[in-house]
Amino acid sequence: MSEQHYNTLLSFRLNDEFFAIDAMKVNHILEVPDITHVPNTPEFLRGVINLHGNVIPVVDLRLMMGFDNADFSNDTAIVVIAPDEQQDSSLGVVVDMVKEVIEADGMEMKATVVDKEESMLKNFHGTLSVGDDFVHVIDIDELASESEV
Amino acid sequence: MMDKFKAKFVEESLDNVNDLEEALFALENDMQSKDLIERIFRAMHSLKGGGAMFGFNHLSEFTHHLENIFDKVRNDKLEVTQDLISLTFSAVDEIKFLLQKGDLTDPEDLNAYSQFMARIQTFSEGGNISENTSAKASEGNKGNTDSDDKTYLISFVPQEDLLQNGTNPLFLLDDLHALGNSHSIVYTHKVPSFELFEPESNYCLWQILLTTSESLNEIKDVFIFVEDECELSVEEICQGGFEMDSGIEKLITNARNSNSLIKSSDLKILLDKSSGQTAKAENQDQLSAEAGRKKAQLKGHKISSIRVASLKIDELVNLVSELVTVQAQLSVYAEKKGDTDILGLAENVQKLSRQLRDNAFEISLIPMQSELMRFQRLVRDLSKELGKEIEFVIEGGDIELDKNIIEHLTDPLLHILRNSVDHGIEMPDDRVAAGKSPKGNIYFKAYHAGASVLIEVTDDGRGINVEDIREKAISKGLIDENTDLSSKEILNLIFMSGFSTKDTVSDVSGRGVGMDVVRKKISEIRGEVTIDSEWGQGTTITLRLPLTLSIIDGLLVKVADNKYVVPISSIEKIFAIDSQQLKDSFNKVVVIEGEQIPYVDMRDVFKEEKEEVETPQMVLVRHEEKRLGLMVDEVLGEYQTVVKPLGRYLKSHEVVSGASILGDGTISMVIDTNRVLQMSSTGKVKAKSKK
CATH class of the missing domain: 3.30.70.260 (ACT domain)
Incomplete structure (x- = not known):
């Protein structure tokens, strides 16, 4: 658990679990467009997309988290994040479904107990309980640094 | 607000400093020139005035005293000497420092500053003595005889x-x-x-x-x-x-x-x-x-150039390249529709956007001149320090290059020049003993060659001893003792990392970086370095650079399901190959026009499934001396393309150096042929094993 404090989070579903990222770092949410495969890259890197004339790499968060099922459905979406201000930091992230925006002010953040061996992301900021679901908050910097190939 | 003005002032002052330096160089060759002294004085004057206005008080004070010296020179009360020029050169450095730092606060800097000031003041007082005498002299014959007064x-x-x-x-x-x-x-x-x-x-x-x-x-x-x-x-x-x-x-x-x-x-x-009052x-x-005339002159002054933040130009080039992409999409659409009206419009848009692109592209070019001053300084200072006499001749300083390229070029060129001065040119005595004139020559020449710019740095120094290089490379374990290499290949060894011929690390060159860094930097901007040297006669280093980084002519090819762009500048020829011929070759070599050419299958490079292609096409690429055939499924055509960066996540990709957006909005990768060449020569390309 970290000291970091979020006001607004964007939650989404991967397989049957819910995750969230800092909504202030999200620039776009897209339906899955044509993805151009980039040869000689790890499997989780789906390729690149053309977003308003910029070439943006897309990673599949489901594969990064070690989930097997990575088919595209109608709900599948790409969340384009920009971890920092730099233009070249834009990154598309494939998720199964975008759920909602959570106002996290005043919510209690518990330590995350997700401990998946295969997952490339280990360092969660914590877990919120929203309704009946647990939402794990992803460390966006870790996501960015793990996406570098 | 003030900071903005300050930044502007610094920028403009650097121009003044450049001008000052240029005039000083010229003055060194023509010490009597009134015009040059006037130019120097003027540059100092603007620096002083601007400095005070923008709160660079030290700068203002400093140039004030410096200006005094040149005022005396101007009035023939002080003579231009080598000492004076050297002093002024170092003063120029101090001015640059002051411009960069603003008013000094660090006690050490302040100390150095006041020492320098003292030097300048003594110098100007040295002139004072003669001034006093001349003033006295004129006082002596006062009584209105001096008609000029x-x-x-x-x-x-x-x-x-x-x-x-x-x-x-x-x-x-x-x-x-x-x-x-x-x-x-x-x-x-x-x-x-x-x-x-x-x-x-x-x-x-x-x-x-x-x-x-x-x-x-x-x-x-x-x-x-x-x-x-x-x-x-x-x-x-x-x-x-x-x-x-x-x-x-x-x-x-x-x-x-x-x-x-x-x-x-x-x-x-x-x-x-x-005299009577009427005359007055x-x-x-x-x-x-x-x-009045002067005022009119000031008013009538037309602005022929403007200064724009480079970020704005980057943005312009970016926007234009996006426009070019959209225009390509429009053309595709118009052709599909077959509507003659739209086709006509699309053609016009294409014409205009092409002109616009060329224009925007031209704006981002700057002449090399601005950097050359630094090179001149380097050669001058270094040769003085080492006790060598060197004549540095520059040709083609007005050649223009993309500013991003120039930025990347400065360090490698400084390194090359340092090498020439330090290792290349011999001491005057040695030169005389070798039957050369005591004064060494370094030629710097830039010129256009097709879509590239060539820069040659030639010295008439001692050259490179091929045997020394060979031995050195063997002792460093870079090559095997039995390797048979041509002298050209041996010369190329100095571009390998971990190679530096001078045994001791000098202050000048050999700071742990060598020619390998030069090569790396140059290839980062898609350039090439070659070296040519004759023992005892001198060395020539040639850089081949692209005109621009963002727009390239490319050949669109297809490998498996993807389209790729191969930069045309690296392509020598394209062949259609009989697939039977490939099957028969056992060591990945095809024979074309009686020559054996090694090749790689791009499907192997990209680890795609093998598939029978009836008539694969081979794109023959070249990098420096090496040639390699790239086997692709199909060549789709020529394509002028805007190269987009892949962002930080894919920066270290081995084969792909960028991406370009095609007319239909899809993306194609730009293949870095140099890296494919490197991979193939190190045996990194392996066929994908069948699943």
Whole structure:
């Protein structure tokens, strides 16, 4: 658990679990467009997309988290994040479904107990309980640094 | 707000410094040139004035003293010597430092600064002695025999906000004193009572009596920075000098008591002994006409170039490249529709956007000139330090390159020049012993060759001993003792990392970085380095650079399901290959026109499934001496394309160096052929094993 404090989070579903990222770092949410495969890259890197004339790499968060099922459905979406201000930091992230925006002010953040061996992301900021679901908050910097190939 | 102006000032001052440096170089060759001294003086003057205005007080003070020296030179009171030029060169460095740092706070810097100031002051006082004697001499024959001298009455009535832009009026008075014999009268009657007194306002006004041989314009030039903030009148009173006699004293006291300025007519009566007043009036007319003309000249000055933040240009180029992409999409759409109206429009848009692209692209080009000054300095300083005599000749400094390329070019070129001065050119004695002239030569030559720019750095020094390189490479384990290499190949060894021929690390070159870094830097901007050297005769290093980074001519090819762009600049030829021929070759070599050419299958490079292609096509690429065939499924055509960066996540990708957006909005990867060549020569390409 970290000291970091979020006001607004964007939650989404991967397989049957819910995750969230800092909504202030999200620039776009897209339906899955044509993805151009980039040869000689790890499997989780789906390729690149053309977003308003910029070439943006897309990673599949489901594969990064070690989930097997990575088919595209109608709900599948790409969340384009920009971890920092730099233009070249834009990154598309494939998720199964975008759920909602959570106002996290005043919510209690518990330590995350997700401990998946295969997952490339280990360092969660914590877990919120929203309704009946647990939402794990992803460390966006870790996501960015793990996406570098 | 102020910071913005400061940044601008620094930028402009750097131009002035450049100009100053350039003039100094020229002065070194032609020490008598009045024009050059004038140019130097002017550059210093602007630096001083601007410095004070933008709060660079140290800079202003420093250049003020420096300017004094050149003022003496200008007035033939001091001679241009090698010492003076060297001093000024180091002063230029100090000016650059001051521009960069602003006012100094670090005690160490301050110490160095004041020492330097002292040096300059002694130098200028050295000139003072002769000035005093000449001043005395002219005093001796005073009595209006010196016909060039005229006496002027200068009334300088600054506005109250004069001090707010950093002008120190006392500097102006100093400048006037430097022009000749002068007496200044200060009027303080406008100073308000203490309660109303604003410390940041100026309440004083001055009148100055000045005898000088300088022209009226010279006097006015002193006030050039404050023209708008004051009322200024310069009136000629009489020929020859003046004496502070009781009459003048009385006039001053009267004027002070009555809170009004001295009238020039009163002075004229006092001082005008011989010539009549009519002539004076005529003269006055002429002078005011002259002033009017000057003003018109200032007003009529047209701005022929503007300064734009480089970020804005980057943005422009970016937008234009996006426009080009959209235009390509439009063309595809129009063709599909077959509507002649739309087709016509699309064609027009294409024409315009192509022109726009070329234009935007041209804007981002800058001449190399700006960087060349640094190279000249390097060669000059270094050769002096090492005791070598070197003539550095530059050709093609007006060649223009993309500013991003120039930025990447400076370090490698500095390194190459350092090498030439340090390792290449011999000591004068050695040169004479080798039957050469004691003075070494370094030629720097830039020129266009097709879509590339070539830069050659040639020295007539000792050259490179191929045997030394070979031995060194063996001892460093870079090559095997039995390897048979041509001398060209051996020369190329110096580009390998971990290679530096000079055994000891000198201050000059060999700071742990070598030619391998040069090659790396140059290939980052899609350039090539080659070296050519003859033992005893000299060395030539050639850089081949692309004109621009963002737009390339590419060949669109298909490998498996993806389209890729191969830069045309690296392509030599395209062949259709009989697939039977490939099956028969056992060591991945095809024979074309009697030559054996190694090839790689791009499907292997991209780890795609193997598939039978009936007539695969081979794109023959070349990098420096190496050639390689790239086997692709299909060549789709030529394509002018805008290269987009892949972002930080894919930066270290081995084969793909960028991406480009095609007319239909899809993306194709740009293949870095140099890296494919490297991979194939190190045996990294392996066929994908069948699943």
